[in-house]
Amino acid sequence: MKTLVILTHPNIEKSRINKAWMTRLESEENITIHNIYKEYPDMKIDVKKEQELVEAHDRIVFEFPFYWYNAPALLKMWQDEVFAFGFSHGPNGDKLKGKEFMLAISAGGQEESYRAGGMQRFTISELTKTFENMASFTKMNYKPAFVAYDAHNLTDEKVKESAEALANLLTK
Numbered sequence: 001m002k003t004l005v006i007l008t009h010p011n012i013e014k015s016r017i018n019k020a021w022m023t024r025l026e027s028e029e030n031i032t033i034h035n036i037y038k039e040y041p042d043m044k045i046d047v048k049k050e051q052e053l054v055e056a057h058d059r060i061v062f063e064f065p066f067y068w069y070n071a072p073a074l075l076k077m078w079q080d081e082v083f084a085f086g087f088s089h090g091p092n093g094d095k096l097k098g099k100e101f102m103l104a105i106s107a108g109g110q111e112e113s114y115r116a117g118g119m120q121r122f123t124i125s126e127l128t129k130t131f132e133n134m135a136s137f138t139k140m141n142y143k144p145a146f147v148a149y150d151a152h153n154l155t156d157e158k159v160k161e162s163a164e165a166l167a168n169l170l171t172k
Contacts, residue, residue, distance in 0.1 A: 001059050002030050002031075002032070002057045002058050002059070003028075003030060003031045003032070003057060003058070003059040003060075003061060003170050004034060004053060004054060004056075004057035004060050004061065005025060005031060005032065005033050005034065005061045005104070005170075006034055006036060006060065006061065006075065006078065007022055007034060007035040007063045007064075008036055008037065008062065008063065008071060008072050008074055008075040009035075009037060009063075009064060009065055010037050010072055010074070011037075012035060012037070012038070015065070015106075016151070016154070016159055017065075017148050017151045017154065017162060018063060018064070018065060018106055020159045020160065020162070021104060021106075022063075023163070024163035024164065024166070025163075025166065025167055025170065028167060028170070028171055030171070031170060031171075032053070034053065036074055036075070036078055037072075040078075043074060043077060045081050047081050047084070050078065050081075050082040051082055051087055051095065054082065054095065054096070054099075055095055058099055058100065059099060059100040059101070059102070059170070060096075060099055060100070060140070061102050061103070061104050062103050062104070062131070063104040064104075065106045065107075065151070066105050066106065066107040066124070069120075079134070083096070083134070083138065088138040089137060089138055093138075094139070096139060096140050098139065098140070098141065099140045099141070100141045100143055101131075101135040101141065101143065102142070102143040102144070102145060103131055103145040104147075105124060105128075105145055105146070105147045105148070106147075107124065107149050107150075108150070108151055108152050109149065110149055111150070114127075114149070124145055124147050125144070128145060146165070146169060148162045
């Protein structure tokens, strides 16, 4: 299965977890890492190029740090422009149909804080329902998110283990 990872981190060089994921996944033959902050520093997205890239893959993964209960701004812009009417939905808009879709999220908070009664009050699954609904609306097959919690405090070994676990998941 050909996998496209839409990497959305505004400062990947200062990231530990997302950078480790990127580095590990780059060595996989059927995984394409597409760093949209690097590709579009001016935030001017080449929609046709992006749509062709999406069409060439069977699985789409949005990889990002969880910022204020959402993804970084460029991913929302990318999604709005690339998953356009007539491409992802509407008349003849079936280009995403049957593709697998998932999220790979790094979260600063501890897993225990993402639950009812926890500091964040909701689970990651509840906070990312818009992505799940987008996948359903465009007839993609939504898979549960891969999440690294407490990302700022993970040991180097745990970061490496997380990168391996994500690679194993995406190469099945």
